[in-house]
Every structure is written in structure tokens, then in C-alpha cells.
Amino acid sequence: MTKKPVIFLQVKLQKNTQHPAIKMKEKKESIIIEDYTELIDTHSHIYEQESFAGEEAEIVSRLTHAKVSHVVLPNIDQKSLPEVLAFEAIAPQRFHPLIGLHPENVNENYKEEVEKLMSELYHHHYYGIGEVGIDLYWDQTFKEEQIIVFEQQIEAAISKKLPIIIHTRNALNETLSSLAKFDKKKIYGIFHSFTGTKAEAEEIKKYGDFKFGINGIVTFKKSTDLQAAIAEMSAEEIVLETDSPYLTPVPFRGKRNESAYLPYIAQKIAEIKGMKMREIAEKTTQNAKELFYI
Numbered sequence: 419m420t421k422k423p424v425i426f427l428q429v430k431l432q433k434n435t436q437h438p439a440i441k442m443k444e445k446k447e448s449i450i451i452e453d454y455t456e457l458i459d460t461h462s463h464i465y466e467q468e469s470f471a472g473e474e475a476e477i478v479s480r481l482t483h484a485k486v487s488h489v490v491l492p493n494i495d496q497k498s499l500p501e502v503l504a505f506e507a508i509a510p511q512r513f514h515p516l517i518g519l520h521p522e523n524v525n526e527n528y529k530e531e532v533e534k535l536m537s538e539l540y541h542h543h544y545y546g547i548g549e550v551g552i553d554l555y556w557d558q559t560f561k562e563e564q565i566i567v568f569e570q571q572i573e574a575a576i577s578k579k580l581p582i583i584i585h586t587r588n589a590l591n592e593t594l595s596s597l598a599k600f601d602k603k604k605i606y607g608i609f610h611s612f613t614g615t616k617a618e619a620e621e622i623k624k625y626g627d628f629k630f631g632i633n634g635i636v637t638f639k640k641s642t643d644l645q646a647a648i649a650e651m652s653a654e655e656i657v658l659e660t661d662s663p664y665l666t667p668v669p670f671r672g673k674r675n676e677s678a679y680l681p682y683i684a685q686k687i688a689e690i691k692g693m694k695m696r697e698i699a700e701k702t703t704q705n706a707k708e709l710f711y712i
């Protein structure tokens with residue numbers, strides 16, 4: 419955590435490619451693209467029209483340049499679904515939709531919402547159930563409903579043998595209580611945006627075969643606890659994610675996040691664990707491929 423390593427730009431730039439690394443040139447700090455072959459973003463809302471409309475071609479070109487081979491698209495409610503599916507259609511080999519009702523989008527219409535979303539499982543191939551879970555950070559009005567909806571979606575994941583992508587905020591106990599009602603041997607997936615301790619990760623794994631989604635938070639200066647947890651965790655337990663357009667990694671913090679910034683997260687994890695970028699890329703890519711069958 420002391421001195422920042424100076425990594426020189428060694429990017430063979432394709433013509434007209436606006437890779438984020440270009441901007442880093444003046445600071446003499448960047449990612450060596452030759453150091454890895456492939457990365458997977460397991461959680462990105464890059465389909466959101468509000469943030470990315472009209473930029474599809476540039477997004478795909480930046481992903482190719484950053485060697486992000488696959489991007490998993492978590493759904494949040496009925497309204498977001500057409501955007502998720504439209505984005506998948508741009509490049510179905512690369513963009514993979516999930517289906518689910520996000521805990522913050524649970525309201526009085528929850529029964530109809532979750533029923534309609536889960537019935538979608540019979541009409542299209544989804545790579546997992548997500549993002550689902552319990553969030554008591556902003557609003558606890560629909561706490562009971564959030565729990566009901568979460569458990570219905572765990573059931574759907576089990577019956578379809580799909581991974582479940584869990585969002586939990588200020589609600590780890592409630593989340594684990596819900597998971598405890600099911601057969602842990604049939605539950606697998608990701609605890610997305612993990613910011614807990616090594617002990618919490620161990621506890622979570624008692625409830626199912628879980629990986630932990632690490633995003634730009636790991637690059638923040640004040641994330642010393644998370645960095646300590648990652649130092650202790652095995653690379654086998656980790657998958658990469660951006661949660662784009664949110665949680666932008668350093669050095670782009672404050673700007674809109676996108677999946678092409680994934681190398682900055684992988685690089686930070688490699689630095690914390692004293693591993694090569696290539697090793698982190700290979701392990702996390704393998705973890706994501708096994709989970710989503712991609």
C-alpha cells in the first residue's frame with residue numbers, strides 16, 4: 419500500500435480506438451494489455467439506455483480492446499428487461515442476460531412483478547437469476563416483501579439449476595436466514611459487490627457454493643478492510659465485476675463506469691495478492707465460465 423507501481427503503457431493501439439488507457443499515458447500509469455488474454459465482467463448494467471444510449475459500437479470496440487470477452491447483464495425489474503435483451507442482441511456471444519427483481523425495486527406490485535419475471539424463464543435463455551436479494555440501506559418499507567421475493571427467486575434458481583446473483587446491503591443476517599431455508603447443495607452463485615471480511619466470506623460459503631464479486635470499490639484508497647480480506651481470500655473464490663455505470667474504479671472515479679474499465683480492478687487485485695495480472699485474469703475467467711456455462 420505504500421508506493422504506487424509505475425506501469426508503462428505497452429498497448430498496441432488500434433486505429434480510432436479510444437481506450438481508457440490512452441488517457442493514462444501522461445501519468446505513466448496504465449495496464450499492460452499484453453499481460454493477459456481475457457477478462458469477464460460478471461455484473462454490468464451497461465445496457466442502461468439512460469447512461470449508454472447510442473454508444474453501442476464504441477462500447478463493443480472498447481471491450482474488445484480491453485480483452486473483456488464476456489459481460490453478464492443483471493436485470494432489475496420488468497422495465498429494464500427490454501433494454502437487457504436488446505443489448506444481448508448486439509452480440510449474443512458476448513452479452514449474457516440474467517433475470518430477476520432487484521430488492522430496491524420491490525414495491526406493492528411485487529407479486530405480479532416477480533411472477534411475470536420468473537415466467538420469462540420459459541421464453542428465453544437466461545444465464546442466472548439476478549440481481550436479487552435484500553437491501554435495507556435506504557428503505558425498509560418493503561422488508562417483508564423483499565424477503566418473500568428473494569425466497570421465490572432462490573426457489574426458481576434451484577428448480578432451473580441456475581446460479582443466483584445476490585445483492586445484499588445492510589441485510590447479511592436476513593439474506594443468510596433466507597438462504598438457510600433451502601438445500602445448500604443446490605445453491606450456487608455470486609455475492610455481488612462483496613465488501614466483507616474473510617470471516618464473512620467463510621460464513622457465506624456455508625449457505626451455498628458462492629463466489630465473491632469484486633468491483634471498483636477495491637481500488638478506493640479507504641477500502642483497506644476489503645483489501646485485507648482479498649489478500650487472505652483465494653483467487654478461486656473471486657470473480658470480477660464493474661457494476662457499471664456505478665462504482666467507477668480509480669483512476670476514473672467520479673466518471674461514468676463501463677465494462678472496459680475491468681482491467682483496472684483485476685490489476686488492483688493482482689497487486690494486493692502479489693500475483694501476476696495474467697494469473698488473476700485466468701482464475702477469475704475460469705470461475706466465471708464455470709458458473710455461467712459461457
Ligand SMILES: [Zn+2]
Nearest residue numbers: 461492549661
Ligand atoms: Zn447491479
